[in-house]
Amino acid sequence: MNVLLSGGPGHGQVVETAGGETLLWRACLYERTGETGRARREEMRVYAHRQDCCEPYGRGAEDGCE
Numbered sequence: 579m580n581v582l583l584s585g586g587p588g589h590g591q592v593v594e595t596a597g598g599e600t601l602l603w604r605a606c607l608y609e610r611t612g613e614t615g616r617a618r619r620e621e622m623r624v625y626a627h628r629q630d631c632c633e634p635y636g637r638g639a640e641d642g643c644e
């Protein structure tokens with residue numbers, strides 16, 4: 579299914595996922611939320627950028643993760 583990313587470097591991107599609790603977009607970790615958003619004329623679930631994605635996981639430095 580397609581989901582919409584919210585926040586961080588991937589904000590506004592639509593990506594395909596099998597539907598787990600989290601997904602990885604480039605260097606960033608996104609987490610499923612209960613919200614839906616609209617993109618490409620579809621309603622899709624929103625995955626939010628995790629605040630802690632860059633530090634504990636050692637990700638994001640090269641992609642300029644906030």
Ligand SMILES: [Zn+2]
Pocket residue numbers: 586587605606607627628631632638643644
């Ligand atoms: Zn990140």
